[in-house]
Amino acid sequence: MTVLTESAARAGVDPHLAPASLDPEADLMLLHFGPQHPSTHGVFRMDLLLDGEMVLKATPYVGYLHRGVEKLCEKLSFVQQTPIVDKNDYVAPMTNEQALNMAFERLLGVEVPRRARWMRTIFAELQRIASHLLWLGTFTLDLGGALGGGTTLFMHCFRERESILDLFEEVSGARFHYNTHTIGGNRHDLPAGWDANVERALRVIESRLGEYEAMSVANSIFVARTRGIGVLSGDLALELGITGPNLRASGIDHDLRRDAPYGAYDELPVRACVAREGDCLARARVRVDEIRESIRLVRAGLAGLPDGPICGFKPIRQPTQVKIAGGQAYVAIEGPRGELGTFVVGGGDPATAPHRLKIRAPSLHALSAIPYIVPGHTVSDAVAILGSLDPIMGEVDR
Amino acid sequence: MAVTDAGPLYRLPLAGEEEVAYEHPVLGSVLQAPGLSLAATGVDRLLTWGLTNSLWMFPMATSCCAIEFMAAAASRVDLDRMGTILRGTPRQTDVMIIAGTITVKMAPRVKKLWEQMPEPKWAIAMGSCAISGDFYRNLYPVVPGVDTIVPVDVYVPGCPPNPEALMHGLLRLQEKVRMRRAGQLVVREASPALLELTRPTIARLGDPARDRALDRQQEQAALHATEAEPAGTLSEARPPEPPATQARDEVTPSLEALLRDEFGVTDLPADAAPVIGADRHVALARRLRELGHTQLVYIVATHFPEKAGARPQPERFEVAYALRSVGPGSHVAAWRLSLAPGEGAPTLVGLFAGADWQEREQYDLLGVRFDGHPDLRRLMLPETWTGHPLRKDFAADAPCRPWR
Numbered sequence: 137m138t139v140l141t142e143s144a145a146r147a148g149v150d151p152h153l154a155p156a157s158l159d160p161e162a163d164l165m166l167l168h169f170g171p172q173h174p175s176t177h178g179v180f181r182m183d184l185l186l187d188g189e190m191v192l193k194a195t196p197y198v199g200y201l202h203r204g205v206e207k208l209c210e211k212l213s214f215v216q217q218t219p220i221v222d223k224n225d226y227v228a229p230m231t232n233e234q235a236l237n238m239a240f241e242r243l244l245g246v247e248v249p250r251r252a253r254w255m256r257t258i259f260a261e262l263q264r265i266a267s268h269l270l271w272l273g274t275f276t277l278d279l280g281g282a283l284g285g286g287t288t289l290f291m292h293c294f295r296e297r298e299s300i301l302d303l304f305e306e307v308s309g310a311r312f313h314y315n316t317h318t319i320g321g322n323r324h325d326l327p328a329g330w331d332a333n334v335e336r337a338l339r340v341i342e343s344r345l346g347e348y349e350a351m352s353v354a355n356s357i358f359v360a361r362t363r364g365i366g367v368l369s370g371d372l373a374l375e376l377g378i379t380g381p382n383l384r385a386s387g388i389d390h391d392l393r394r395d396a397p398y399g400a401y402d403e404l405p406v407r408a409c410v411a412r413e414g415d416c417l418a419r420a421r422v423r424v425d426e427i428r429e430s431i432r433l434v435r436a437g438l439a440g441l442p443d444g445p446i447c448g449f450k451p452i453r454q455p456t457q458v459k460i461a462g463g464q465a466y467v468a469i470e471g472p473r474g475e476l477g478t479f480v481v482g483g484g485d486p487a488t489a490p491h492r493l494k495i496r497a498p499s500l501h502a503l504s505a506i507p508y509i510v511p512g513h514t515v516s517d518a519v520a521i522l523g524s525l526d527p528i529m530g531e532v533d534r
Numbered sequence: 535m536a537v538t539d540a541g542p543l544y545r546l547p548l549a550g551e552e553e554v555a556y557e558h559p560v561l562g563s564v565l566q567a568p569g570l571s572l573a574a575t576g577v578d579r580l581l582t583w584g585l586t587n588s589l590w591m592f593p594m595a596t597s598c599c600a601i602e603f604m605a606a607a608a609s610r611v612d613l614d615r616m617g618t619i620l621r622g623t624p625r626q627t628d629v630m631i632i633a634g635t636i637t638v639k640m641a642p643r644v645k646k647l648w649e650q651m652p653e654p655k656w657a658i659a660m661g662s663c664a665i666s667g668d669f670y671r672n673l674y675p676v677v678p679g680v681d682t683i684v685p686v687d688v689y690v691p692g693c694p695p696n697p698e699a700l701m702h703g704l705l706r707l708q709e710k711v712r713m714r715r716a717g718q719l720v721v722r723e724a725s726p727a728l729l730e731l732t733r734p735t736i737a738r739l740g741d742p743a744r745d746r747a748l749d750r751q752q753e754q755a756a757l758h759a760t761e762a763e764p765a766g767t768l769s770e771a772r773p774p775e776p777p778a779t780q781a782r783d784e785v786t787p788s789l790e791a792l793l794r795d796e797f798g799v800t801d802l803p804a805d806a807a808p809v810i811g812a813d814r815h816v817a818l819a820r821r822l823r824e825l826g827h828t829q830l831v832y833i834v835a836t837h838f839p840e841k842a843g844a845r846p847q848p849e850r851f852e853v854a855y856a857l858r859s860v861g862p863g864s865h866v867a868a869w870r871l872s873l874a875p876g877e878g879a880p881t882l883v884g885l886f887a888g889a890d891w892q893e894r895e896q897y898d899l900l901g902v903r904f905d906g907h908p909d910l911r912r913l914m915l916p917e918t919w920t921g922h923p924l925r926k927d928f929a930a931d932a933p934c935r936p937w938r
Contacts, residue, residue, distance in 0.1 A: 151890075172594065172643055174622040179596050179640055199914035200640045201596055204673040206899070207923055207930050220669065226598035270601070273608075294608030313598070313693060374860065376888035377830040383860075390829075390860035463805035466832070466856060466866065479834050479854065492836040492924070501830075504891045530597050533914060 151195070151507030162187050167515070171200045177274065177522065178529030182506060184518060191518055194510035196503055201533040206493055213455040213488040214240050215319065222313040224495055225531040227270055230256075230263040230304070231471040232531075233317035235495075238398065239467040239478035240319050243460050244449075250400075251444040252321035257400040258437040259304070259316070260469070261430040262334070265341065266300040267472035268423045268430075269293040271526045275420065276352055278523035279361050289351050296344065299337040306330060319458060320449025331438045338431050345427060353420050362416035366509045366521035369414060376508075377501040380474025381422045382525055386414035392470035399469075404436050416524035423526075459487040466496075473526055474498030497531035582715045585628075585654075586708040587617040592627035592651065594644060596634030599661035599694040603633045606697035613697075616704055624650040629707065630684070633694075635663035635670055636677045638937040639916045648684045656711070658703055659686045661694045668693060672931040674923050675915065677938055789867045792821065807854060807868035815871055816880050819857065823885065827857035827867050833882070833892035835902045839926045851902050853879050878903035899924040 170181035179200035185193040205224060209217050221236045222229040234256050241248060248256075273293030301311045307324050308314040316324050352358050368378070370386040383390060391408035393401045409425035411418035452458070460482035468477035477496030484491040502525040510518050591613075595603055606613045607620060621627045624647045636644055648657070659680050662668040667678040680686065687710060690703035713719070793799040793808055797818060802808050810818055834854045841847040856868040871879050881904040882889035893904040894913040901922035904910060912919065921928055 171640065172647060174593070174620075178600070199912075199916075200637060200643075201635060202637055202639065202675050202914040203635050203670045204675050204923060204930070207928075208670065208673055210924075211930055223598055226601055274604075291609045294605060295610065298605065298608075298610050311694075311696060312601070371828075372887065374829045375886045377832075377886075377892075378888075379829075388860055390864065392864065395860070395862050395864035464807070464854070466868065468831070468866075475831070475858075477832065479832060481836050491838075492834070494832065494834045496832045500891065500895075501888055504888055508887070 151193070164192070169515075169518070171197075177527055178532075180503070180522075180527065180529055180532070182510075182518070182522075184510075184515065186515065189514040189516075191511050191513055191515065194507050194518065196506045198500070198503060198529070198532050201529045203534065205495070205534040209493040210484060210489055210491070214458045214460065214490070215452050215455050217493075218317055219313060219315045221495065222315060223530060224497065224534055225471065225473065225476070225499070225528050226312065227528050228263045228267045228472045229312050229314055230259045230317075231469060231476055232495075233314065234260060234399075235467060235469045235471070235476045235478045237317045237319055238469065239465050239480045240458070240460070242465045242467055243463050243480060243482050244319065244458070246320045247448050248321050249445045249448045250442050252446045252448070254400040254437055254441050255322055255326065255446065256317065257404065258334075258434055258441070259307075260399070260471075261433045261437065262300050262303060264430045264472045265427050265434075266297045268427050269297045269300075269341075271423060272348065272352060272420075273297075275523040275526075276358070278519050279358065289348060292344070292348060292351075296337075296341045299340065303330070303334055303337060306333065318447060318449070318452065321445070321447030323447070325446050331441075334434065334438060338434060341427075342431055345424070349424055353417065353424055358420075359417060361517075361520055362420060362524065363413075365416045365513060365517045366524060367414045368505055368509050372508060373414075373505070376504050378474065378505060379498050379501065380470065380472070381409075381426060382419055382474065382502050382505075384409060385411045385418035385422045387412040392468060392475060396468070398467075400437060400440075403440070404433055406433065416520050419524045419526075456486075456488045460484075460490070461487055468496065471498060473502070473528065473531075476531075495531065495534055497534065499525075499527040499529075499532045503527050503532060578715070582712060585715070586711045588619075589617065589629045589656070589704070589707065589711075590619045590621050590627045592624050592630045592647070593620060594630050594632045594634075594647065596636065596640065597663065599633035599664070602694040602697055603631060603660065603700065606700045611697040611701055613701060613704065616701070616708070618704065624648070625652065627651055628655055629704075630655065630657045631660055631700075632657060632664040632680045632684070632686075633660040635667070636680050636683075637675045638677060638934045639675065641677050641683055641937045644680065645683050656687045656707055657684050658688045658690060658700075658707060660690045660700060660703070661692055663693075665689050665691060674928075674930060674932045674934065674938075683937070789822075792825070793818075793869075796821065807856075807870050809852075809870045809872050812871050812873070812877070812880060815855075815869075816882065816885065818869060819855070819882055819885050822857050822867050826859045829858040829860055830882075830886040830888040830892070831856040831858045831866060833889060833896060835896040835900045835924075837900055837925045849875050851875070851877075851900065853896065853902060855882070873902065876903075878905040880904070881906040883907055898922070901925060 165186045167184040167186055168181065169184055171179040181197040181200065183195040183197070184191050205220060208220060212220065217236060218233050221232045225232050270293065273290040276289040277287065304314055305311050306327050307330065308316040316322055368382070368386050370388045373383050373386045374388065387410065389408055389410050391406060393406040394408055407429055409422045409429060411422050462483040464481050466477055466479045468475045475496065475498055479494040479496060480490050481492040482490060505525065506522070510521055513521065593600065593603060605611065624630070630648060630651060632644070659665045663670065664680045667676050670676040671678045677683065688703045688707045690699050692699050790802060793802070797810065797814050799808055799810065832854070836852045836854070838847065838850050838852065840849040851873045853871045853873065854868060855870070856866050858864060858866050873879060879902060881893060883893065883906070890909070891913060893907055894909070894911060896902050897904060897910055898912040898914050899922055911917070921932065923932070
C-alpha cells in the first residue's frame with residue numbers, strides 16, 4: 137500500500153514504507169550520518185539503513201540550523217530585513233537580497249530604474265559564478281581521495297572565488313552579507329574602474345576553467361564516481377519542486393531567467409544549460425556550463441550597462457518609513473541553487489512589518505530527493521549524491 | 535573563584551582575578567622529584583613549543599562563518615602554515631572552532647562533541663552568532679552565545695569575521711597557550727605587531743579619501759532619484775493598488791476560466807490568490823497538473839488571529855498553494871484555503887511527493903493539520919518542542935531550558 141497514489145514517485149522508492157527487499161535474516165546497521173560531518177555541507181543528518189555497504193533506506197533530518205528567520209522578519213521593518221536574509225543562503229547573499237526586495241517592490245508598486253536592474257543582474261551572475269566555484273571545490277573535496285586528496289581543486293576554486301568577493305567588497309565594503317540591495321534599487325553605485333577589475337577577474341577564471349574541467353567532469357576517476365549515481369527522473373524532480381541546475385540536469389529545460397524574465401534578462405538572452413541523464417555527473421556538468429554562461433552574461437551586462445539613477449525609491453531615513461497595508465505577493469528569481477522565492481503577506485501589525493514572510497528555499501526541495509535517490513547506492517555514493525545536490529543548510533532551515 | 539548556579543558554567547577571569555593555569559597530570563609529580571626540575575623545564579618548553587605550533591582544529595561549522603573558515607583554510611590566507619590541520623573527528627583535535635549559529639537542536643551535539651575532545655583543549659568562538667547569538671539572540675530556537683555551553687578561549691568578532699581575523703584569533707590563542715603554560719595570564723590589549731600583521735589587504739578600507747568620494751557619489755545618485763519624484767512618501771501617499779498586477783500574474787485567464795467553469799468560483803480577489811473550498815482542493819491540484827502545472831512551488835500557511843473592532847474577524851489560518859508550468863512562458867497558478875482553527879487541510883502528498891516536507895514544515899511552525907499525510911511530524915524544531923512559533927500568539931523569545 138502506498139500513499140503516493142498519483143505521484144511519479146510511486147514507481148520507485150516510497151520513503152514512507154519499510155524497504156521491500158528487507159531480508160529478516162540480514163545483519164543490518166543503522167548509521168547516523170551527521171549532523172556534524174565534514175561532508176554534510178553544514179548541519180544535516182541522514183539515517184542510513186545499511187546492508188553491508190549498501191543503503192536500503194535513507195531518512196533525512198533537517199532543522200539543526202533553524203534560526204527563526206521568518207519570525208524575526210515579522211518583528212522587523214521592511215527595510216531592516218535585507219541584512220537578515222543575507223544569512224539564509226550564505227553562499228549567494230546577492231540573490232537572497234534581490235528576491236526579497238523584488239517582493240517588497242511588487243507590493244509597493246515601485247519601479248526599479250533600468251541601471252539598478254542591470255546592476256542587480258551583473259551581481260547575480262557574478263554571485264552564481266562564485267557559488268558554483270565553491271560548489272565545485274567542496275564537491276571534489278567530498279569525492280575525496282580519488283582526486284589526489286581532493287584539496288587541489290578546492291584550493292584553485294577558492295582562489296578564483298576570492299577574486300569575485302574582492303569585486304563585491306569594492307562595491308559594498310563587505311566580503312559577503314553585502315546589504316547592497318534596497319527597496320527600489322541599489323544602495324551602492326559601482327566604483328570607478330570596477331568594470332576593468334571585473335574583466336580582469338573573468339579573464340583569469342575563464343582561462344583556468346578548462347583546466348578545472350579536465351580535473352573534474354573530464355577526469356576518469358571523477359566520472360567513475362558520479363556517472364549513473366543518484367539518478368533523478370525529470371517527473372519526480374518536478375513533483376518535489378526541485379529547481380535550478382538540479383532540475384536542468386534531469387532533462388527539464390526550465391530556467392526562470394529565460395522563461396519568466398526579471399531584471400535585465402528580458403534584454404539579455406540566457407541560454408539554459410541542460411543535461412539529460414539526471415545523475416551526479418549531469419548535475420556537475422550543468423554547473424560548470426553555467427559558469428561559462430554567467431561569464432558571458434556578466435560581460436554582456438557590463439557592455440550594455442545604462443546610465444541613470446540606481447534607486448527608484450525615496451532614500452530611507454528611518455526604518456518605519458515603508459508601510460504596506462495589505463496584499464500578498466510571490467516573487468521568484470533563478471538563484472544559483474534554483475527558484476528562490478519570497479512569499480510576503482502585507483498588513484502586519486504594525487504595517488511597517490510583513491504579516492507573514494516565507495522564503496521559498498530551493499535547497500529544501502533538493503534535499504527532499506534524498507530518500508528517493510540514495511537507496512541502492514553505497515555510503516560513499518550517498519556522500520557524492522548529497523554534494524551534487526548543492527544544499528546550503530542556512531536556507532534549508534532558515 | 536565562586537561559580538553561582540544561575541551563571542554560565544565557565545567564564546573568563548576578570549582583570550585582577552586569579553586563575554589557575556592548566557596543570558599537566560604527570561608534569562606536576564615529575565617536577566617534585568629532586569634534581570629533575572631542570573630537565574623537566576626543558577622538556578616542558580619543548581612540549582609547549584610543539585603544542586602551540588600544532589593546534590589541530592575541529593570545525594564545529596554550522597553556517598556563514600563556516601564559509602569564511604573554509605576561505606581561511608584555502609589558498610589566500612592558508613591557515614595551515616600556523617601548523618593547524620583540520621580533522622573531522624573531535625578525538626584527534628585540540629581546538630574547536632565554533633563557526634556559526636548554534637541552535638537548541640544542535641546545542642546537545644556541540645556539547646557532546648566538546649566532551650569527546652581530549653585535554654588539553656581550547657575553543658574559539660568565531661563570529662557574532664557563536665559569541666552572543668547576534669540578532670537571533672532573542673529568538674526561540676537560538677542559543678544566546680556558545681559560551682553558555684562550552685568554555686570559550688578566544689572570541690573573534692565579525693559577521694562573519696574576515697579570514698585574516700580568524701588568523702589573528704588563532705595567533706592570540708597560541709599566545710594564550712604559551713602564557714598559561716608559563717603560569718601567566720594573557721594580556722588583554724591586542725598586540726600592535728599582531729594587528730599590523732593581520733590588517734585587511736583591500737586598499738579601499740585603508741584609504742579614507744577614496745571612501746568619502748564614493749560616499750558623496752552614492753549620496754548624489756540617491757538624491758538624483760528623489761528629485762524626479764512627487765512629494766510625500768510613496769508608500770503612504772499611494773494606496774496599495776499594485777496587487778492588481780499581482781493577481782494578473784498568478785491568475786492567468788486560463789486559471790480564471792477553469793475556476794469559473796469547473797469549480798464555480800466567481801469571487802476572484804484583486805490582491806491575492808482565489809480561495810477554494812477544502813473539498814475541491816485536491817481536485818483542483820489534479821486538474822492543474824493535467825493542464826501542465828507540473829512543478830510544486832510552495833505551500834505556505836499564515837495565521838490570522840481574531841480581530842476585534844469595526845470589522846471583526848474570527849481567528850483563521852490560510853494555506854496558500856502554487857504550482858508552476860515549466861519551460862518558456864512559465865507561470866504560477868496559485869490558490870488558497872481558508873481554515874478555522876482545528877480544521878485540517880487535505881494533503882497533497884498523493885499527487886506531489888514534494889508536498890511531504892512542505893506540509894510538515896507548515897505543521898511544525900504553525901500547527902496546521904494536513905489530513906491524510908502519512909508522516910506528519912515536526913521538520914525544523916526538535917520533537918520535544920511545544921507550541922508552534924509562527925502563530926501570532928507565540929512569543930518570539932520563548933525560552934527552551936536549559937539551552938536558552
